[in-house]
Amino acid sequence: MAKTIFHPETDQIELTTVLEALSDPIRRDIILGLFEDGEQNCSAFNGLSSKTNLTYHYVRLREAGLTRTRAMGTHRLITLRAHDIESRFPGLLAAILAAARAERAQRQIQDLSGTLSSAKQGDDEPHREDGA
Structure with a gap:
């Protein structure tokens, strides 16, 4: 017999619990991914962290009422329980998604900057004409 997966009812979703669940950048990335791509298999987020760590994050999001998991x-x-969150806390999800997008863009800029910096350092190496 399959274990029942707990999901709070919409009226049981508490703002403090939601905000606490969203305090972690990995969980914000998961929420953003679910919003942009719709329902996802747990393995869709394997690039964010280890499987064990992701399981912990999935539970936190589900118990906060932000996500629904089905076997x-x-x-x-x-x-993503977007409709439930919006009906319970109007405008909150839009603000969270905007912040998550800004964080992702900032990380991409930093990654690109680091890549360019590494490439530039490689270009600064002195070139010898004798091929050595």
């Missing part, structure tokens, strides 16, 4: 055979599919 499909051996897979777990995660959905």
